[in-house]
Amino acid sequence: MSSLAQSIFTMPVLPEVGHNDFERAARMLHKRAGIVLGDHKREMAERTLAMRARSMHLDQVQQYLDHLEMNPHSEHWETFVNAFTINHTAFFREHHHFGVLAKFARSRKKPFAVWSCASSTGEEPYSIAMTLRESCPAPDAGVTVLATDIDTRAIAAAKEGMYSLERAKPVPEEYLRKYFQRGTGRRAGMVRVKPLLRDMIQFDVLNLLASDWPVNQKFDAIFCRNTMIYFDKATQTKILERFATVMKPGGLLFVGHSENFTYLTKAFQLQGQTVYVAC
Structure with missing residues (x-):
């Protein structure tokens, strides 16, 4: 045989x-x-x-x-x-959001906090952190990012902050030099996020359907992009209204390009392309 x-x-x-x-x-x-x-x-x-x-x-x-x-x-x-979570993400995905975030951050008082609530393997929260470091004066004080995901494996990878150069292609070359270390030897072809960026971010596992969110602060902005599409309308409405309770007045909610919540809740009002403002 x-x-x-x-x-x-x-x-x-x-x-x-x-x-x-x-x-x-x-x-x-x-x-x-x-x-x-x-x-x-x-x-x-x-x-x-x-x-x-x-x-x-x-x-x-x-x-x-x-x-x-x-x-x-x-x-x-x-x-x-x-096994059933989807971790499709990229650095600076839906690029226009980061321009909106940069302008918004410059207009707000500190402390300034952002929640990436479906952060996957970390590309989104690191993109947020780079944007804030470039747009906020003295970003080492009073500027923070909370990055959560239900997938424990994804959060572990995000904490590690190591990516192939191929995955890091969307990152501007200037940012690569400033915020990443290039691998050598066995890690040639890889980059790792520098501590000055990782230290801005708190990573944690969080289920958006949990009865209690381990969140002890109010946020200026929440990123929840391309996540609600996996929920039914009732669940979407429930989560949106809970988001409103942890946002500062006038805070921004960033959603995915295929998501529209205009008719689900009065807690948010559409401000621009896939950007909502807390009422």
Whole structure:
């Protein structure tokens, strides 16, 4: 028998996926994280669920879901949610937002605080921090960024602040020299954020659907871009109205290019292209 044939016959069989496992998992994910798992993702989701069940040495996906439901504080909830989060991001994505932020920051009094509430692997909060360092006088005092995400792996990567030169392409060359260290040896082709930028940012894991947000300050601006599209309208409205409670008067909310919340709440008023102001 060829080595290829042997590898096929020795591949571990994935646990059984039941008829209703996808729908059950979708309900659980929505309840836990607010994420709507569309039917078009069924095949991907069922394979993901089967792989998670196999990692726990279970024979059926149903057993995996039973474990989660019976153990709300299980460590396996973390990997369950992580498996369905999407971490598509880039430095200075939707570039016009950073021009608006720079102008706004110059017009506000300190302390000046920004919350990147779906910060993924860090490109967004580091772009915010660079913008603030360039636009605020004496940015080392009274200028802060809170960066949160539900995905624990993404937050760990964001804290590390290491990226390939390819991913750092959108960063202006001047900023690369000022705010990043270039890797050498084994890390050639990589860059790492310098401490003067990382020290402006507090990273934390946060679920926007949690009953309590571990936030003890008011924000001048909140970035919540391309995140609400994964929530239903009721969840979007709830989160928007909670944002309003942690914003300073006249604060700005930055959203994604495909998101429109004009008719969901009176807490925010559209000010410009995908920028809302707190009423």
